[in-house]
Amino acid sequence: MPEYVELVCDEMPLSVVVLDPGPRAVEVTKVLRRLTGLSLWHSKTLISSVPATVLEDLPEDAAATAATALREAGALVEVRRQPMSPAQS
Known part of the structure; x- marks a missing residue:
């Protein structure tokens, strides 16, 4: 019987x-x-030069904190998950 394994990433950048x-x-x-x-x-x-990626490779809490600070200043901000490169997988 085949076995299936599900990979779970702890945290994506x-x-x-x-x-x-x-x-x-x-x-x-x-x-x-x-x-x-x-x-x-x-x-x-x-x-x-918007849209502009201003911070990269952040953990979830740091990204949320940075996005909140920018939103409070008046910016329209989006937090995006980065695709994993083949070297990271």
């Missing part, structure tokens, strides 16, 4: 994607700078 900076782009830029450590110029450039 997540990305935080800014879809729209909203009406308070300056506030969103400041929050992004605080979260990523990027310079103000790089943060502004990233926000002006």
